Amino acid sequence: MTLTDPVQVLSALIRCPSVTPLEGGALATLESLISPLGFEVERVTFRDPDTPDVDNLYARLGGGGPHLMFAGHTDVVPPGDTAAWSRGPFSADIADGMMYGRGAVDMKGGIACFVAALARHVEAHGAPAGSVSLLITGDEEGPAINGTEKLLAHAAAKGERWDAAIVGEPTNPDAMGDMIKIGRRGSLSGTVTVQGVQGHVAYPHLADNPLRSLIAMTAALLDPPLDSGNERFPPTNLEITSIDTGNTATNVIPARATAQFNVRFSDIWDGDSLGAEIRARLDAAATASALRPGRGAAHYEIEFRERPSPSFLTRDQALIDSLSAAVASVTGRTPELSTTGGTSDARFIKSHCPVVEFGLVGKTMHMVDECVALDDLEILTRIYQAFLQGWFHRAGAN
Numbered sequence: 001m002t003l004t005d006p007v008q009v010l011s012a013l014i015r016c017p018s019v020t021p022l023e024g025g026a027l028a029t030l031e032s033l034i035s036p037l038g039f040e041v042e043r044v045t046f047r048d049p050d051t052p053d054v055d056n057l058y059a060r061l062g063g064g065g066p067h068l069m070f071a072g073h074t075d076v077v078p079p080g081d082t083a084a085w086s087r088g089p090f091s092a093d094i095a096d097g098m099m100y101g102r103g104a105v106d107m108k109g110g111i112a113c114f115v116a117a118l119a120r121h122v123e124a125h126g127a128p129a130g131s132v133s134l135l136i137t138g139d140e141e142g143p144a145i146n147g148t149e150k151l152l153a154h155a156a157a158k159g160e161r162w163d164a165a166i167v168g169e170p171t172n173p174d175a176m177g178d179m180i181k182i183g184r185r186g187s188l189s190g191t192v193t194v195q196g197v198q199g200h201v202a203y204p205h206l207a208d209n210p211l212r213s214l215i216a217m218t219a220a221l222l223d224p225p226l227d228s229g230n231e232r233f234p235p236t237n238l239e240i241t242s243i244d245t246g247n248t249a250t251n252v253i254p255a256r257a258t259a260q261f262n263v264r265f266s267d268i269w270d271g272d273s274l275g276a277e278i279r280a281r282l283d284a285a286a287t288a289s290a291l292r293p294g295r296g297a298a299h300y301e302i303e304f305r306e307r308p309s310p311s312f313l314t315r316d317q318a319l320i321d322s323l324s325a326a327v328a329s330v331t332g333r334t335p336e337l338s339t340t341g342g343t344s345d346a347r348f349i350k351s352h353c354p355v356v357e358f359g360l361v362g363k364t365m366h367m368v369d370e371c372v373a374l375d376d377l378e379i380l381t382r383i384y385q386a387f388l389q390g391w392f393h394r395a396g397a398n
């Protein structure tokens with residue numbers, strides 16, 4: 001195994017079937033790869049009621065400051081229908097300049113490139129004059145209860161402090177150098193249940209169809225838009241993800257109906273203010289009678305998923321500039337600074353230190369035939385190398 005070669009490192013990681021929440025040998029492989037670089041490695045399992053136990057890894061190279069954290073996850077989403085894959089999802093097969101496998105871009109590829117970049121840095125300059133830590137969880141694709149948030153708290157309780165962090169999630173929409181993430185939108189999910197009265201569809205006056213209200217209520221959530229965004233964030237977006245009654249009959253009005261939704265929200269809102277707006281819209285629509293003439297207000301309940309993800313924005317311009325300069329030096333492109341897309345574990349890290357994100361091209365993440373261009377692995381490794389050198393130089397080390 002040549003640690004400076006991201007292709008070899010990634011190949012070893014993809015071959016570990018670490019479908020969330022299983023460790024699948026991925027953290028053990030990573031531990032055996034980085035230990036010879038001089039990392040002090042700690043493996044820790046977190047538990048919580050009603051969630052699977054999850055293995056995590058924290059490793060530190062060096063003892064002094066400045067201290068840079070690289071964060072990521074080795075767990076991957078399930079491959080789905082393996083027969084639909086043109087190559088084994090854990091084979092790491094290479095064809096036409098691409099490596100195939102679950103996690104190729106999301107985000108074993110990012111980890112492999114960072115390890116290779118660090119190995120090259122150590123080979124060329126020796127260990128950085130400061131510290132580099134790897135904070136790697138097996139619970140990013142799962143509930144995210146027994147992962148990054150607890151690992152950060154665990155390390156912080158032992159005295160660990162970080163000056164900055166970089167997360168290796170796939171941030172580029174189309175090509176390397178497209179985009180750096182400098183923050184993330186918030187996320188809030190909920191379920192609305194409307195109670196009605198079951199009955200015969202031909203005698204609707206004897207029943208109370210909950211879908212009439214639920215249709216008006218979901219429409220009220222969608223329109224008018226929650227905001228039009230700002231210079232930092234795209235417009236807040238609410239998606240209805242399911243409407244269900246469990247009804248299999250064509251001639252029965254169901255007794256109740258549920259709708260599920262998820263909101264990706266800008267920093268105009270937080271979980272409380274958004275929850276209040278959603279309740280106000282539902283109350284107004286439940287009282288309106290256009291789809292339910294002659295009836296009183298519909299009876300409904302709303303349940304929000306616990307712990308909405310907060311939005312955040314990284315305001316450390318020096319860190320953003322350092323990463324942008326590294327991307328530009330390798331790709332010749334100025335990356336867009338964006339808060340689009342999903343949430344990431346950076347939402348936990350931002351409470352400990354400034355955090356930015358840059359990784360591979362995310363086009364195939366979570367898809368059948370997830371794959372990465374070998375050229376992109378080399379580009380990302382060089383970007384991480386440049387970032388390491390630039391960040392430690394700016395921070396006053398080598």
Ligand SMILES: N[C@@H](CCC[C@H](NC(=O)CCC(=O)O)C(=O)O)C(=O)O
Pocket residue numbers: 140141142143144169170340341342343344
């Ligand atoms: N499973 C976790 C968090 C779910 C995070 C997920 N993030 C992505 O898919 C990343 C995509 C991107 O980088 O744009 C999401 O946004 O749903 C939980 O639910 O806590």
Ligand SMILES: [Zn+2]
Pocket residue numbers: 073106107140169170
């Ligand atoms: Zn990911």
Ligand SMILES: [Zn+2]
Pocket residue numbers: 077106141365366
């Ligand atoms: Zn993912």
